[in-house]
Amino acid sequence: MQTLNVALGERAYPIHIGRGLFGRADLILPHLKTQRVAIVTNTVVGPLYLERLRAGLEAAGVRTVAVVLPDGEAHKDWETLNRIFDMLLAERCERSTTLVALGGGVVGDMGGFAAACYQRGMPFIQVPTTLLSQVDSSVGGKTAINHPLGKNMIGAFYQPRLVLADIDTLDTLPDRELSAGLAEVIKYGLIRDPEFLAWLEANLDRLVARDTDALAWAIERSCRNKAEVVAADETEQGERALLNLGHTFGHAIETGLGYGEWLHGEAVAAGTMMAAELSRRLGWIDTAAVARIEALFERARLPVWGPRMGVERYVELMSHDKKVEAGKLRLVLLRALGRAVMHGEAPAGEIAAAIEARCR
Amino acid sequence: MQTLNVALGERAYPIHIGRGLFGRADLILPHLKTQRVAIVTNTVVGPLYLERLRAGLEAAGVRTVAVVLPDGEAHKDWETLNRIFDMLLAERCERSTTLVALGGGVVGDMGGFAAACYQRGMPFIQVPTTLLSQVDSSVGGKTAINHPLGKNMIGAFYQPRLVLADIDTLDTLPDRELSAGLAEVIKYGLIRDPEFLAWLEANLDRLVARDTDALAWAIERSCRNKAEVVAADETEQGERALLNLGHTFGHAIETGLGYGEWLHGEAVAAGTMMAAELSRRLGWIDTAAVARIEALFERARLPVWGPRMGVERYVELMSHDKKVEAGKLRLVLLRALGRAVMHGEAPAGEIAAAIEARCR
Numbered sequence: 279m280q281t282l283n284v285a286l287g288e289r290a291y292p293i294h295i296g297r298g299l300f301g302r303a304d305l306i307l308p309h310l311k312t313q314r315v316a317i318v319t320n321t322v323v324g325p326l327y328l329e330r331l332r333a334g335l336e337a338a339g340v341r342t343v344a345v346v347l348p349d350g351e352a353h354k355d356w357e358t359l360n361r362i363f364d365m366l367l368a369e370r371c372e373r374s375t376t377l378v379a380l381g382g383g384v385v386g387d388m389g390g391f392a393a394a395c396y397q398r399g400m401p402f403i404q405v406p407t408t409l410l411s412q413v414d415s416s417v418g419g420k421t422a423i424n425h426p427l428g429k430n431m432i433g434a435f436y437q438p439r440l441v442l443a444d445i446d447t448l449d450t451l452p453d454r455e456l457s458a459g460l461a462e463v464i465k466y467g468l469i470r471d472p473e474f475l476a477w478l479e480a481n482l483d484r485l486v487a488r489d490t491d492a493l494a495w496a497i498e499r500s501c502r503n504k505a506e507v508v509a510a511d512e513t514e515q516g517e518r519a520l521l522n523l524g525h526t527f528g529h530a531i532e533t534g535l536g537y538g539e540w541l542h543g544e545a546v547a548a549g550t551m552m553a554a555e556l557s558r559r560l561g562w563i564d565t566a567a568v569a570r571i572e573a574l575f576e577r578a579r580l581p582v583w584g585p586r587m588g589v590e591r592y593v594e595l596m597s598h599d600k601k602v603e604a605g606k607l608r609l610v611l612l613r614a615l616g617r618a619v620m621h622g623e624a625p626a627g628e629i630a631a632a633i634e635a636r637c638r
Numbered sequence: 639m640q641t642l643n644v645a646l647g648e649r650a651y652p653i654h655i656g657r658g659l660f661g662r663a664d665l666i667l668p669h670l671k672t673q674r675v676a677i678v679t680n681t682v683v684g685p686l687y688l689e690r691l692r693a694g695l696e697a698a699g700v701r702t703v704a705v706v707l708p709d710g711e712a713h714k715d716w717e718t719l720n721r722i723f724d725m726l727l728a729e730r731c732e733r734s735t736t737l738v739a740l741g742g743g744v745v746g747d748m749g750g751f752a753a754a755c756y757q758r759g760m761p762f763i764q765v766p767t768t769l770l771s772q773v774d775s776s777v778g779g780k781t782a783i784n785h786p787l788g789k790n791m792i793g794a795f796y797q798p799r800l801v802l803a804d805i806d807t808l809d810t811l812p813d814r815e816l817s818a819g820l821a822e823v824i825k826y827g828l829i830r831d832p833e834f835l836a837w838l839e840a841n842l843d844r845l846v847a848r849d850t851d852a853l854a855w856a857i858e859r860s861c862r863n864k865a866e867v868v869a870a871d872e873t874e875q876g877e878r879a880l881l882n883l884g885h886t887f888g889h890a891i892e893t894g895l896g897y898g899e900w901l902h903g904e905a906v907a908a909g910t911m912m913a914a915e916l917s918r919r920l921g922w923i924d925t926a927a928v929a930r931i932e933a934l935f936e937r938a939r940l941p942v943w944g945p946r947m948g949v950e951r952y953v954e955l956m957s958h959d960k961k962v963e964a965g966k967l968r969l970v971l972l973r974a975l976g977r978a979v980m981h982g983e984a985p986a987g988e989i990a991a992a993i994e995a996r997c998r
């Protein structure tokens with residue numbers, strides 16, 4: 279087991295990464311406030327892991343209750359969030375009860391937001407079960423639900439007390455979900471870790487083949503990058519926004535097609551190609567660099583072209599982005615492979631041309 | 639104009655109290671992040687004050703948008719909250735736009751919670767227009783909506799950047815609302831400020847008669863008490879809970895009768911009488927003290943008896959209280975007039991008897 283620390287002062291917390299962590303209630307117990315836990319999971323993950331997690335906790339004297347939500351981004355809405363509140367109130371959960379999110383990014387985002395809001399804040403633990411949530415969404419305290427007009431528009435910064443990333447859960451992860459997670463792994467290489475990018479170019483096929491050692495290493499390196507960025511800029515006043523490479527384009531794809539059509543990681547891959555194309559048009563990276571990024575995503579079996587929704591629709595959806603400031607769209611672009619920057623001066627014509635060029 | 643400070647380190651903020659503050663955009667401008675403001679108000683307050691507030695801001699070069707919500711506690715729910723999000727997104731408000739809540743406690747609670755959640759947090763200003771919100775709910779950063787099973791169950795601690803309490807707004811406040819505000823004013827005297835309690839016993843009739851100087855003094859003294867408590871215990875780990883004297887009983891009344899039947903302050907007055915009666919049964923205060931409290935509330939034209947809902951229903955509703963810990967109900971009681979304590983050991987029989995004795 280590897281342990282990383284997210285250095286956030288009095289809100290600091292550990293990330294444990296390894297095999298067979300689920301049954302180990304001893305890793306969870308030190309982070310509970312009382313011997314009560316409310317578990318939030320979904321219809322896909324629940325049948326696989328809920329009983330194992332509960333059994334370990336109950337054996338250690340912890341009373342548990344659980345709610346099983348419908349699966350998928352299409353359910354990351356108020357209605358589903360309210361099912362968590364209904365359960366917490368019906369079961370008389372207290373503000374000292376700990377909420378444990380057991381699942382992928384959607385479960386973690388909703389469980390975390392519920393924990394942030396229930397009685398104005400209850401303790402929270404992330405148990406991510408997808409590659410995407412293990413390398414990205416479970417770390418750093420971003421929680422949210424979607425609004426019909428924009429993804430992740432309603433939420434909170436709310437840090438967990440512990441992240442427990444059990445690599446065993448990847449054994450049951452569908453190929454498509456594994457690929458989606460690789461989009462965020464590749465992201466870290468592109469935005470700030472050229473050495474990791476080189477390692478990925480050499481080892482991507484091992485990740486796709488689910489080589490345990492390679493996965494463990496990629497998760498650890500990704501979490502290390504994430505933890506560093508979050509510790510430096512918890513509420514996204516600056517550097518943290520760079521983690522959103524490809525996300526402004528990607529969110530437009532997710533919202534435009536309807537939540538759940540494309541997986542988040544798939545939209546991020548196609549969106550990153552748009553950001554790369556725009557960076558090329560600005561003269562920052564060359565055609566060969568764009569091709570290298572494209573090749574990596576293709577080896578990860580990710581889409582490298584966005585859906586044809588019309589450039590105007592893309593731009594309209596992107597105008598709701600959280601990074602818009604004084605009416606100006608700010609985009610994360612690539613100054614070089616391994617170095618992302620925030621840029622608010624890209625001409626509208628170039629943005630449109632980059633989108634157009636990367637739709638098919 | 640009087641100015642108090644809520645000492646919360648980097649989240650510190652001023653409370654301005656006085657007449658004619660509305661038109662003074664100069665008081666608001668220093669607290670904006672950008673020249674954009676989204677105003678949340680309701681159908682009662684909007685027609686009276688919205689245009690004056692907007693005109694001042696627009697004249698100072700600030701772009702404003704507004705949403706007018708239905709009035710009353712019955713609308714402090716997700717559906718109404720979502721109308722704020724719809725407006726913010728439709729108007730393309732950014733996370734640097736400042737949300738201004740113009741209204742009473744319900745508008746402030748919902749506006750504040752919307753500001754806490756929109757894009758994970760936008761700047762927020764309180765412009766309270768009722769006595770209750772000026773002396774209590776606008777200060778301290780508690781925001782929330784109600785759930786059918788419990789009042790204020792879903793919310794956030796989210797501090798405003800400024801509280802602007804314009805006493806002129808009390809001129810249009812209905813008598814019933816003025817009385818409801820006095821319940822929270824009297825509360826400060828009862829829980830921690832015996833000198834203020836004595837002043838209230840001498841001057842309550844001036845407050846009911848809307849004597850300007852008396853109101854200004856009572857608001858200032860109340861805000862000073864609130865600011866001290868909040869600065870010492872922002873997230874209610876200890877002392878802050880004492881501000882909830884009468885509220886556990888009162889929330890049961892509000893939830894049990896249906897939100898909006900009784901005003902919050904009315905329920906707090908009747909609830910405080912239950913807390914006083916229980917304190918008497920525990921031997922902490924005598925019959926004469928209970929009578930003094932009752933006399934104060936009666937002079938303020940507040941109810942001193944709870945509605946007959948059945949003791950079991952009260953206890954059931956109170957079991958959802960946020961102060962419940964390890965299944966145990968913790969109540970704010972009076973050790974003496976002017977000194978409240980948190981107590982988790984009151985026998986169930988005595989709690990029931992106190993409720994029974996104060997229902998009519």
